Amino acid sequence: GATIGILGGGQLGRMLSVAAARLGFVSHIYEPGATPPAGHVADRVTTASYDDAEALKAFAEAVDVITYEFENIPTEALDILEVHRPIRPGREALRVSQDRLNEKAFLQGLGLNTAPFADITDLDSLKAAIDQIGTPAILKTRRFGYDGKGQARLRSPDDAETALADMAGAPAILEGFVDFSHEVSIIAARGLDGQVACFDPGENVHRDGILHTTSVPARLPAAKRTDAILLAANILNALDYVGVMGVELFVTPQGLIVNEIAPRVHNSGHWTQNGCAVDQFEQHIRAVAGWPLGDGQRHSDVVMENLIGDDMDRVPELATERDVALHLYGKAEVKAGRKMGHFNRITR
Ligand code: ATP
Ligand code: MG
Ligand code: MG
Secondary structure (H helix, E strand, O other), X not given: OOEEEEEOOOHHHHHHHHHHHHOOOEEEEEXXXXXXXXXXXXXXXXXXXXXXXXXXXXXXXXXXXEEEOOOOOOHHHHHHHHHHOOEOOOHHHHHHHOOHHHHHHHHHHOOOOOOOEEEEOOHHHHHHHHHHHOOOEEEEEOOXXXXXXXXXXXXOHHXXXXXXXXXXXXXXXXXXXOOOOEEEEEEXXXXXXXXXXXXXXXXXXXXXXXXXXXXXXXXXXHHHHHHHHHHHXXXXXXXXXXXEEEEEEEEEOOEEEEEEEEOOXXXXXXXXXXXXXXXXXXXXXXXXOOOOOOOOOEOOOEEEEEEEHHHHHHHHHHOOOOOEEEEEOOOOOXXXXXXXXXXXXXXX
């Protein structure tokens, strides 16, 4: 079969490799780290950094299509790769999602609602932004933030100096605090032919800035469920997107507000592994390989829970439970805050 090149060998790359294998593809991981979780399951692994031009070229020539498990791929690496093979999802999705300022501007350009925001370069621009947006607010680094890292909350204007110090000189944006009732996300896919399929929205609960659980069905009235699907399709079409995307939303009485988008399979879509005939990983591989999409219909109610750090101690007990499907990432070292695995509990 054809070879799917995957940039990044973490748990997402691992689960993409499994899905690729199940459809008869060869998977080839590119990863700088020495012992990536995807290393045990992928057919081939290139261990090299993203500034190794020779290794990038050789990787691209060895695969048929290039996809990725994370959005922070250096631009210079993409410049080299795209000469040789198609990169799916495409560069525009990466440009938009790598930088929170681009992302917010893009979303507002589509007429979607986001938190109020302002570009922050120094204390003066932060003070001006606080005057305009008010507090509470959140200062976030424009790039490289994940799991709530690179964020500082401002309860009052007095917090400006300490919040800015937390950014350690990195470019940042200030976001007004959204008074949401709950958070949901929608995992959407778009094929090479432009067909769009969405999974059922999931309801997300975070703990210490990290996703804790995703439950389906989400508490969402029919009209908002439709809104979520339409706005996700709007985003994918605007980007001429190919692959799976995660769209994080805040639910408010005024409607849905887009928090952020991730141009890849998403932690909040892991429930699909045991809730749908075709899960988000297979859907992504289908899309980037130019196959027709699965329909993504949900057949069960599911609660996905992440196993973080010492949560791994729960595995022996969980392994005895009915209706629990374990998904462990094979990471050798347990660290606080590290995602070690997750499980899906079928609740109906
Ligand atoms: P991820 O791991 O999802 O990529 P991240 O580090 O990019 O996380 P965000 O998704 O921007 O961070 O924020 C993490 C969480 O913080 C959100 O899911 C939400 O609970 C809360 N949050 C972020 N921005 C706001 C906001 N403007 N108003 C209220 N809560 C917010
Ligand atoms: Mg994020
Ligand atoms: Mg997020």
